[in-house]
Amino acid sequence: MNQSSNLGSNPHCGRIALIGPMGSGKTTVGQRLAAALGRPFVDLDAWIVAHAGLSIPEIFAKQGEAAFRRLELEALVSVAQDDALCGCVCATGGGVVETAACRAQLSRDWTVIELRATVATLAAHLAGETAGRPMFRDAVSVERRILELYERRKSLYDEVAQFRVSIDGRTPEEVVHVIARHLQEGCDAASMDA
Ligand SMILES: Nc1ncnc2c1ncn2[C@@H]1O[C@H](COP(=O)(O)OP(=O)(O)OP(=O)(O)O)[C@@H](O)[C@H]1O
Ligand SMILES: O=C(O)C1=C[C@@H](O)[C@@H](O)[C@H](O)C1
Numbered sequence: 001m002n003q004s005s006n007l008g009s010n011p012h013c014g015r016i017a018l019i020g021p022m023g024s025g026k027t028t029v030g031q032r033l034a035a036a037l038g039r040p041f042v043d044l045d046a047w048i049v050a051h052a053g054l055s056i057p058e059i060f061a062k063q064g065e066a067a068f069r070r071l072e073l074e075a076l077v078s079v080a081q082d083d084a085l086c087g088c089v090c091a092t093g094g095g096v097v098e099t100a101a102c103r104a105q106l107s108r109d110w111t112v113i114e115l116r117a118t119v120a121t122l123a124a125h126l127a128g129e130t131a132g133r134p135m136f137r138d139a140v141s142v143e144r145r146i147l148e149l150y151e152r153r154k155s156l157y158d159e160v161a162q163f164r165v166s167i168d169g170r171t172p173e174e175v176v177h178v179i180a181r182h183l184q185e186g187c188d189a190a191s192m193d194a
């Protein structure tokens with residue numbers, strides 16, 4: 001299924017950014033969506049790790065969260081300016097919306113799609129994977145931290161997202177299908193999927 005020819009009518013339909021909390025499937029869905037659309041895929045977290053030569057926990061530990069957020073902005077801007085990544089699907093990090101300049105960049109140059117999930121779904125997806133993650137450091141419980149982060153970021157996701165997809169009870173392939181259909185409709189459909 002190569003649908004890239006259907007995406008030209010909307011000025012934002014060049015680059016596609018997936019946003020949403022950790023564990024919502026941005027990387028998993030992003031890879032599959034890019035393959036389905038015949039577009040390049042880029043994962044912002046992986047881009048940062050490759051360019052910094054450090055893992056994300058190492059960046060947080062050695063340079064702090066503010067430095068990570070600067071790298072995240074640098075990564076987003078670089079991807080947006082890279083001709084080889086024209087029309088790419090980009091899986092962002094869960095906290096990309098915390099930086100105002102990232103939100104401005106996303107609003108200006110990207111089709112932004114938010115993946116939404118309940119705390120239970122996110123916790124299930126992250127099971128066994130939260131131990132080394134900086135945002136789960138000192139967390140009382142995984143569920144509590146997921147909720148805290150979501151409450152802090154909810155309005156920020158809302159500010160930049162043009163379309164929202166609930167992933168609860170859907171396979172990655174089903175999520176891809178919902179997004180691809182929305183893009184095919186020229187991004188004009190309702191802002192939340194049915
Ligand atoms: N719709 C889905 N159904 C079932 N499992 C899923 C779904 N989406 C993602 N997963 C699983 O959840 C886990 C987290 O997915 P993924 O790494 O894609 O999330 P992410 O949003 O990129 O997270 P992060 O912000 O940490 O990068 C993976 O094990 C993945 O296989
Ligand atoms: O939610 C967050 O703040 C983060 C999410 C991950 O994707 C990484 O970008 C990093 O661990 C920070």
Ligand SMILES: [Mg+2]
Nearest residue numbers: 026027045091
């Ligand atoms: Mg990811």
